[in-house]
Amino acid sequence: MINKEHIQKKLAQVIYPGFTKSIVDFGFTKEVSVSEERVSILLDIPSSAPEIEAQLREEITKRVSFLGDFQIDITITKPKMPRETSSHGKNVLPNIQNFVMVSSGKGGVGKSTTTVNLAIALAQQGKRVGLLDADIYGPNIPRMMGIEGEQPIFLGKTIKPILAHDLKVMSIGSLVEQGASLIWKGAMVTQAIEQMLEDISWGNLDVLLFDMPPGTGDAQLALAQNLPVTSGICVTTPQKVALDDTIRSMDMFTQLHIPIAGIVENMSGFICPDSGKEYDIFGKGTTQPLADAYQTEVLGEIPIEPAIREGGDSGLPITVLAPNCETSKRYQAMARKLWKKLLEVNESGGVNNEAIQPTVF
CATH class of the missing domain: 3.30.300.130 (Fe-S cluster assembly (FSCA))
Structure with a gap:
């Protein structure tokens, strides 16, 4: 029997x-x-x-x-896949349910800070989360996650990601000598991204977030060709000079058939540590017209707060360092919005980005 x-x-x-x-x-x-x-x-x-x-x-x-x-x-x-995914059906990580590309049109807008705190907020809400630092030229995730100098474990041909703050984390910065410059041409960047995807033993995850290099180059294309990216997030600051580059990043999502989860307006106001009052030193709310043009939403407006810098430098992101502060609450709200968006993409079959026409501001 x-x-x-x-x-x-x-x-x-x-x-x-x-x-x-x-x-x-x-x-x-x-x-x-x-x-x-x-x-x-x-x-x-x-x-x-x-x-x-x-x-x-x-x-x-x-x-x-x-x-x-x-x-x-x-x-x-089987899941309902988007009408046309970025990878045209290819998926080198089938045991991961959702892939989120966090990108920016330019550097220095707080993309890595956003990715780290958003990932931690999702984990705090009970999700199984991975974080891959795909910023080949400026890998900051090891310091920000408090794993600087920690070596990953090699299991035969695969690599076990490092555990930190309830996340599975891997960065190119954990695989090369600290401070080493990576002078790589396009093909080398593509190969590095592909190897990091296939050689890391992530296990089963609800969502894997990618901290991308700024701009719209080889790393973004390599990722989009190897995975059906569920959604893309664009991080920007309120100034018009940053928004000019943000348009290019949004257009990249459109061209790669990646549903846009939303825009994060970082450095949106300054919270004075003495009074708690918020000042709009760089402006505020300037990203809403851009979100409207691309039929998406502003996921959150994250202020400048000294604790964000302190947490990033010390390896204790603000969602861990001060989980009840105003900024952490905004990251938590962003995580809930993102998860809702991922569910919508999986249920409805994605977003028809081809109908969206880029707008010049």
């Missing part, structure tokens, strides 16, 4: 197409039930490609039918 354990052993031999791990290793086998005349198997896979489903059905049927003469019922559930 066969039992569930016998079936599980056979399913552990079914390799997910295009990878070296089985559907059991990936956690895609959700339910197995066995009766005298019937075996029922429920799978939840990340690919909507019909050829993947057909290949899995054939392989499972072949292996399980070896155990005896009974009916095999295979139910496969």
